[in-house]
Amino acid sequence: MSVLLSVRDLSIRIGAATPVDNVSFDVKSGEMLGIVGESGSGKSLSLRALLQLLPPQASTGGTAVWQGQDLLAMAPADIRRVRGREIAMIFQEPMTALDPVLTIGKQIVESLDVHLGLRGAVARKRAVELLDLVGIPDAKRRLGNYPHEFSGGMRQRAMIAIALAAEPKLLLADEPTTALDVTIQDQILALLLRLKDELAMSVILVTHDLGIVAGTCDRVAVMYAGRIMESGPVYPVFRTPAHAYTLGLMRSVPDRAHARQPLAFIPGTPPDPGAMPPGCRFAPRCGFAAAMCSAAPPPLADIGEDHQSSCLRAEDVGRVVREAA
Amino acid sequence: MSGILVADDLTRSFPGRRGFAGLLSGSARPLVRALNGVSLELARGETLAIVGESGCGKSTLARALVRLIDVDGGQISFEGTDVRRLSGADLQRYNRRVQMIFQDPYGSLNPRMTVGQILEEGLQVHDMVPAAQRAARVGELLSLVRLPADAAGRLPHEFSGGQRQRIAIARALSIEPDVLIADEIVSALDVSVQAQILNLLLDLQSRLGLAILFVSHDLRVVRHLAHRVAIMYLGRVVEVGQADDVFDRPRHPYTRALLRAAPAMEPPLPGVPRVRRSAALVGELPSPLAIPNGCPFHPRCPEAIDRCSVEVPRVNIDENRQMATCHLLG
Numbered sequence: 230m231s232v233l234l235s236v237r238d239l240s241i242r243i244g245a246a247t248p249v250d251n252v253s254f255d256v257k258s259g260e261m262l263g264i265v266g267e268s269g270s271g272k273s274l275s276l277r278a279l280l281q282l283l284p285p286q287a288s289t290g291g292t293a294v295w296q297g298q299d300l301l302a303m304a305p306a307d308i309r310r311v312r313g314r315e316i317a318m319i320f321q322e323p324m325t326a327l328d329p330v331l332t333i334g335k336q337i338v339e340s341l342d343v344h345l346g347l348r349g350a351v352a353r354k355r356a357v358e359l360l361d362l363v364g365i366p367d368a369k370r371r372l373g374n375y376p377h378e379f380s381g382g383m384r385q386r387a388m389i390a391i392a393l394a395a396e397p398k399l400l401l402a403d404e405p406t407t408a409l410d411v412t413i414q415d416q417i418l419a420l421l422l423r424l425k426d427e428l429a430m431s432v433i434l435v436t437h438d439l440g441i442v443a444g445t446c447d448r449v450a451v452m453y454a455g456r457i458m459e460s461g462p463v464y465p466v467f468r469t470p471a472h473a474y475t476l477g478l479m480r481s482v483p484d485r486a487h488a489r490q491p492l493a494f495i496p497g498t499p500p501d502p503g504a505m506p507p508g509c510r511f512a513p514r515c516g517f518a519a520a521m522c523s524a525a526p527p528p529l530a531d532i533g534e535d536h537q538s539s540c541l542r543a544e545d546v547g548r549v550v551r552e553a554a
Numbered sequence: 555m556s557g558i559l560v561a562d563d564l565t566r567s568f569p570g571r572r573g574f575a576g577l578l579s580g581s582a583r584p585l586v587r588a589l590n591g592v593s594l595e596l597a598r599g600e601t602l603a604i605v606g607e608s609g610c611g612k613s614t615l616a617r618a619l620v621r622l623i624d625v626d627g628g629q630i631s632f633e634g635t636d637v638r639r640l641s642g643a644d645l646q647r648y649n650r651r652v653q654m655i656f657q658d659p660y661g662s663l664n665p666r667m668t669v670g671q672i673l674e675e676g677l678q679v680h681d682m683v684p685a686a687q688r689a690a691r692v693g694e695l696l697s698l699v700r701l702p703a704d705a706a707g708r709l710p711h712e713f714s715g716g717q718r719q720r721i722a723i724a725r726a727l728s729i730e731p732d733v734l735i736a737d738e739i740v741s742a743l744d745v746s747v748q749a750q751i752l753n754l755l756l757d758l759q760s761r762l763g764l765a766i767l768f769v770s771h772d773l774r775v776v777r778h779l780a781h782r783v784a785i786m787y788l789g790r791v792v793e794v795g796q797a798d799d800v801f802d803r804p805r806h807p808y809t810r811a812l813l814r815a816a817p818a819m820e821p822p823l824p825g826v827p828r829v830r831r832s833a834a835l836v837g838e839l840p841s842p843l844a845i846p847n848g849c850p851f852h853p854r855c856p857e858a859i860d861r862c863s864v865e866v867p868r869v870n871i872d873e874n875r876q877m878a879t880c881h882l883l884g
Contacts, residue, residue, distance in 0.1 A: 267744035267745065383838065410608050410771070411607060411773070411812060412607060412812065412815045412833075412834060413607075413838070414817075415815035415834050415835070416835070419830070419831065419832060419833040420833075422830050426830070437744065439745070439819060440774070440816070440817030442821075443817065443818065443819050444818060444820075447828075462824060463821040463822075464822065464823060464824045465824070467821045468821070477746065478746060479819075480749075481746045481748070481749035482774065483749075483752065483777065483778030483779075484819070485777055485801070488777055488778050489756060489779070491753045491757075492749040492752060492778075493749070494746055494747075494750045494753060495746035496750075498714045498716070498717075
């Protein structure tokens with residue numbers, strides 16, 4: 230599979246803090262990449278940086294190469310041409326992302342006009358097709374509805390329809406189902422998987438839910454305190470984690486075989502973005518930490534096929550995983 | 555089994571909002587039926603989980619049980635006494651023995667009071683320990699929920715979300731309740747912090763013999779914590795049973811759909827293409843303003859028959875005492 234987007238050493242600085250530090254990952258064509266992490270891990274900021282959607286006080290470093298060009302260095306006029314047309318984005322709360330005073334139809338038609346120059350009857354016909362595509366019944370009539378007339382799940386479908394108007398090659402999805410009920414979340418995830426295949430797009434799915442990653446993603450990057458701790462295909466990362474943080478995260482999730490038994494939680498709390506530990510940012514909470522872990526930031530190193538870890542104790546973590554199996 | 559806290563046929567409606575047309579025509583305000591005949595029993599020392607999606611009435615039920623809201627009909631009894639008739643000192647005693655913890659650890663603690671003052675308030679109101687011993691009791695409570703002793707002098711904003719939820723738990727436990735009503739108390743927490751709170755609840759239950767009514771939408775957490783599970787849908791309990799039975803042998807089609815929809819921690823094997831499956835349930839959650847006739851689940855139910863849209867299904871209890879309300883069960 231060819232690499233569609235290649236992010237190298239992405240850093241985000243806001244004042245004295247570096248909430249995202251030296252983040253590198255690739256997105257291959259047709260794949261769904263999960264970026265998983267707890268609150269404050271920098272997963273959403275990293276996603277927004279790709280389309281230059283960060284607040285003005287933030288500055289970025291590193292590169293994000295897309296079709297031979299660096300997204301982070303593009304002039305405003307150039308990134309606008311990429312945004313929405315080649316790379317589209319959907320958000321957690323569709324009610325705030327949709328314009329409350331415009332009908333859903335108007336918002337889709339607007340997107341078709343800006344990105345593809347479609348207007349009038351042609352645009353309206355395409356808008357109906359798009360609503361159909363995302364599974365909104367009675368699409369023709371629903372075009373005249375306002376966002377508040379839609380339920381949460383329908384709004385998320387409408388937002389996906391707007392994002393897909395220009396048939397982007399990459400969809401950035403920032404916690405798209407977090408605000409939804411379980412059965413509606415399941416519908417939206419099934420929809421994203423179907424559209425990814427039908428439209429041959431790639432998706433970056435940012436989530437805090439490991440179950441969603443297991444159920445939808447091909448590869449995953451695990452973030453903690455602004456850095457990627459481990460990345461690789463979903464199966465090995467879940468079954469044979471090679472980073473102490475990934476192992477801690479997996480063990481924090483209740484598992485049916487151990488109901489009502491104590492969970493192996495991670496002690497302490499994540500570091501303050503203004504005062505990050507000097508070495509591995511997880512070291513102060515890590516049961517595996519040794520002196521070397523606090524010396525310098527460990528690099529993300531290859532440890533297997535397409536599998537990277539920044540854990541200096543990866544071998545010991547692996548031994549613990551094998552012994553537990 | 556005799557429950558310590560028993561709800562019998564609870565009903566509660568709220569007036570909904572009228573649209574502009576409704577205002578002009580002066581039509582009656584629509585009714586949201588939040589509880590529509592809910593009966594449940596919580597036994598001493600057990601965890602009963604209440605599971606359901608938005609609008610199922612799970613939070614209304616929790617609030618009704620601690621009398622934060624009144625029910626329109628039905629009975630609530632605590633150790634055989636009628637909770638709805640309690641007033642004055644009796645109500646205060648009930649409030650001491652049945653405590654509630656809320657979802658939002660930011661909104662439920664007074665930001666101007668120190669943690670020590672927050673924990674002492676209940677001791678004082680319920681006259682639990684002499685004034686001279688209150689500080690020592692606060693220290694005990696903090697160590698019970700594994701917070702440092704110096705936490706007593708600090709304000710809530712100095713703590714993380716997980717720590718605040720511990721403070722809320724310590725406050726609820728300060729007056730030695732028999733029953734905890736926990737409304738989505740780990741939903742806003744990250745998974746590593748959530749694990750700490752779940753461990754704490756398990757530990758406290760085994761040490762203090764607490765009965766816990768645990769309201770949650772997270773099936774993974776519920777399976778971990780609950781002895782018994784009740785599934786609610788649009789104001790009704792559709793299934794109740796032992797946790798293992800409900801999770802392994804669900805009897806109601808809604809329970810089956812809910813279990814199928816919940817993300818599992820099982821990634822596909824390497825080299826095996828992901829099998830794309832259709833969603834577990836089609837359709838939207840109906841508005842609680844317009845609950846479907848018959849079985850409220852029938853418009854979304856993949857197994858619905860003609861009878862389901864007309865007749866409310868009766869309670870069916872099997873040999874494991876697993877209750878479900880579905881016409882397909884006979």
